[in-house]
Amino acid sequence: MLLKTIEIEPMENINWGTLPFGYLKTDFNVRTVYKNGQWSKLEVSDSEFMPVHISATGLHYGQEAFEGMKAYMGKDGKVRIFRWIENAKRMQRSAKGTFMAEVPDELFHEAVVKAVKLNKRFIPPYGTGAALYIRPLLFGSGGEIGVKPSSEYTFIVFVSPVGPYFKEGFNPVKIAIVRDSDRAAPQGTGTLKVGGNYAASLRGIAKAHDLGCSSPLYLDSKEKKYIDEIGAANFFAIKDNTYITSKSESILPSITNMSLIDLANDIGLKTIRRPIDINELETFEEVGACGTAAIITPIGEIKDPDNNKSYNYCKNGKPGPVSLKLYETLVGIQYGEVADKYNWTEVIEFE
Ligand SMILES: Cc1ncc(COP(=O)(O)O)c(C=O)c1O
Numbered sequence: 001m002l003l004k005t006i007e008i009e010p011m012e013n014i015n016w017g018t019l020p021f022g023y024l025k026t027d028f029n030v031r032t033v034y035k036n037g038q039w040s041k042l043e044v045s046d047s048e049f050m051p052v053h054i055s056a057t058g059l060h061y062g063q064e065a066f067e068g069m070k071a072y073m074g075k076d077g078k079v080r081i082f083r084w085i086e087n088a089k090r091m092q093r094s095a096k097g098t099f100m101a102e103v104p105d106e107l108f109h110e111a112v113v114k115a116v117k118l119n120k121r122f123i124p125p126y127g128t129g130a131a132l133y134i135r136p137l138l139f140g141s142g143g144e145i146g147v148k149p150s151s152e153y154t155f156i157v158f159v160s161p162v163g164p165y166f167k168e169g170f171n172p173v174k175i176a177i178v179r180d181s182d183r184a185a186p187q188g189t190g191t192l193k194v195g196g197n198y199a200a201s202l203r204g205i206a207k208a209h210d211l212g213c214s215s216p217l218y219l220d221s222k223e224k225k226y227i228d229e230i231g232a233a234n235f236f237a238i239k240d241n242t243y244i245t246s247k248s249e250s251i252l253p254s255i256t257n258m259s260l261i262d263l264a265n266d267i268g269l270k271t272i273r274r275p276i277d278i279n280e281l282e283t284f285e286e287v288g289a290c291g292t293a294a295i296i297t298p299i300g301e302i303k304d305p306d307n308n309k310s311y312n313y314c315k316n317g318k319p320g321p322v323s324l325k326l327y328e329t330l331v332g333i334q335y336g337e338v339a340d341k342y343n344w345t346e347v348i349e350f351e
Contacts, residue, residue: 011121016128019163021293028118029158030111033141034101039155042111044118050154057150058139062196065094065139068292071116071132071159071348073123074336080345081134082292082334084112086255091136094192099149100138107155112136115157116348122161126335129169133162133293165232165293166214170327172300172314175230175289176213177278178204179306182221183228183250190228190250197252198232205231211305215289219278220248227276230299233291235276236260237284238322242270244284256290256330262342263329269322281311286320296327 014024025048033040057063067087072080088108095102103111112134116123124130136157140150166173183201184190190197204216208231215231227235227246234254236245243264245257261271281287287299298319302311314320319327332338333345 014161016124016130016161017163019124019128019130019161020167021133021162021165022160024122024160024162026119026122026159026161028115029156030114030118031154031156032107032111034153034155035151039101039103039107042107042114044114048158050156053141053143055143055145056139056141057144057148058141058154060144061140061147062194062199063098063100063140063150064137064195065091065098065100065193066195067091067134067136067193069112069134069136070162070292070334071123071134072334072336073126073131075126076336077126078336079116079120079123079348079350080334080336081112081116081348083255083259083344084109084346086258087112087136090193090253090255091138094194095138097189097192098194100140101153103136103138103155108136111155111157113348115159117350119159120350122159124161130161130163133160135159162293164295165291166289166297168214168297170296170298170319172298172317172319173214173289174212174301174303175215175217175299176208176211176303176305177219178207178216179219179224181207181216183218185221186249188250190248191253193252201231211303213303217302220275221250225278227278227281230289230294233289233294233297236288236290237276237280238269238286238288238320239280239284241268242272243322244276245271245273246276247273248275254291256292256295259330259342259344260290260296260326263326264322267322267325267329284311284313286323287311287313288319288323295331296323298323 142150142152
C-alpha cells in the first residue's frame, strides 16, 4: 500500500472556527531515544514518519503510553500550557506501570515547549474555540520477541491544531450506557494512559455511535453497578450543591477533573469522589464529561438501552448553571482571562 503524504495546509486554507478534533500536519516534531540507560539529546524532525524496528515491543505488546495537553492562545497574545507537570507525572506512572523508561520532568517540559514554539503558526487564534493539541508519545522501540520490556524507548512530542472533541462544543450531548464492553479491568491498566485501553474502548464507542450517541458511559467491569467514565473523559454530576465524581480503580485520573474539584470548592460547592451507583442517575441535577479534549461537555441525555430507559438533563437544551460557571472559570484560566491563583498555567516565551 502506498502511504499518502499529507501536505501542509496553506495557513489561509485553515478555517480555525470549524476545525475538527483531528490530525493536521504541522511543521516539526521533537524526538529522543533512551538507550544504555540514558536519553539522547532532543532532535527536531520535519517528518511525520519514522523507521520502527519490526519487532518493537510498542508494536507487538502494546508497551506504549501517551499524553494529551493543549496550548491556548490568549486574548493578550500570550500562549499558555496548563499543568504540564501533572501530565509529566502521569506519563511517568504509565511508564512505570508498563515497565518502560520514564521521561524525566525536565525533558518532558523541554520537549513540549519546543514542539509548541516550533509550530507557533499552527496555534489557533483566540476566540476560535480551537487550541493546539500536544501529543507526547512513549513506546518500546527496541526489538524483542519474548514478552518482556524493551531495552530501548522512543519519546516523541508532536502537535496538531484541533477544534472541540464533541462537535456539539459546549452544548449538551447524548451518551449511552454500554454494558457488554469494558475498556479496562479493576487491577489492569485503566488508571494508566496506555494505548491498549483505547483499542479496547473502540467497541464501546462504536456501540454508542450505533445508538446515535457521542460516547459510551462505561460501568465498573466487575459488578456493572458503578459509573466509571465517559469515553475519554471523566464523569461528574451535580446534586444538592455538591460536585460528585467517580472513585474507581479502572479510570484515568483526569487532570481537568482534579482542577474542577478545586474550582468547585472555590465557588462554595462540596466535593466528593466516591463510587457512584448507576441508580443515582435519576437524582442528578447536572451531569458532565470532563477532560483536556472534552473540556466540560454537558450531558443532555443518558440512554440505557438494556433497560429501555433514558435519563434527561439540561431540559431547556442549555448547560446547567454549575457546569457553566465551572466551564467559564476553567477556560478563563487557560486563556489567561481569570486569575490563575493556583499557578496552573505557564506562559511560553517566544524570543
Ligand atoms: C480515558 C480518559 N479519561 C479521562 C481523560 C481526561 O483526562 P485529562 O483531564 O487529564 O485530559 C482522558 C483524556 O486524557 C482519557 O483518555
